Amino acid sequence: MADQARHAIELQILRYRPAQDDEPYFVSYKVDYTDEMSVLEALQSIKDDQDGSLSFRWSCRMAVCGSCGMMIEGEPKLACSTFLRDLAPGPVRIAPLENFPIERDLVVTVADFVKKIESIYPFIMPKEKKPVEAGEYLQTPAQMAAYEPFSDCINCMLCYAACPQFGANPDFIGPGAMALLQRYNGDSRDTGSRERLDLIHGEDGVWSCTAVGLCSEACPKLVDPANAVNQNKTNSAFDFFLRALRKEHRP
């Protein structure tokens, strides 16, 4: 590390301390960085050496936990997988994820998002429950390929920050929750898609989406949430026209 060239870069970070501030404002910090230094490491160095009150979420440092999502130069990114060398010479603007309320500095409110992913019945609902002794629910590789990418979501919420329709309607269930919904709906072992129908109908369901498509571009795990949302428009439309033909009663 020591023999590597170090360069200085300016980070302009949106700060907001709820006890003192009425609104957020940018504060400038200078950081020495090396080629392999991520934005997250820069934030950690600021917190260690310059201002211990700077708040941000992080955990795994390797794009697995989904904690360090933030707006970097206006784009939703994971701070741990965004490198200062790509942002040089700066200054680099860093702000909390767009479309979410700011709790403090780079920390946003996640409660609504958590409620949404809880609401979609995020578990496999098998047709018949069988005891463990009866063995696994089998699945072919082709059946798995039908939903597999949707199971890669790390709940980082970058897709929500990329979605202008979520910005306009915070009740819109949004790309991430819809990807998780499709992860179960598309699973051959699951029979819960009927229960999940009410969540995809209406403006707060899939119909707020206008296929902007930036959610899929923002996704660091290539989940393609835009695909999940838009194929459920078809499901919602089918149900709208065909529900009268269904025999069984829906509560």
Added chain:
Amino acid sequence: MSERKPYIRRQDRLWWASRRYRAYTLRELSGVGVAVYGGVILAGLYSVRRGPDAYAAFVEWLSTPFAMALHLVLLAAMLLHGITWFQTLPKTMPRLIVGGEAVPQKTITNAALGMAMLCTLAVVIGALS
């Protein structure tokens, strides 16, 4: 100790005009071009119904500089609309699994675009022959 006071940022009313959403806004705007072109076609059909004089006047209008320029703009809008339409297509359908593996979205887009171009070519050749 809790000092929660979440700050809510307002969404810019002109978000669709920002650089980030420019491609999307142009795509949506191209739909207006498609609608206008539909109007031009309908006007032509209506002139046929009104008789040979009206149709001749319509054809004459088509060769005015304004109509030429309009059609150039509409052609650009139609092309943009067509290409982005097929780019969106794989996002709207379930993942296509062939031989146990998902077909890449680009393949679906290219196949559909190719089909559309073949159909267009067939119509143009049919109209000219």
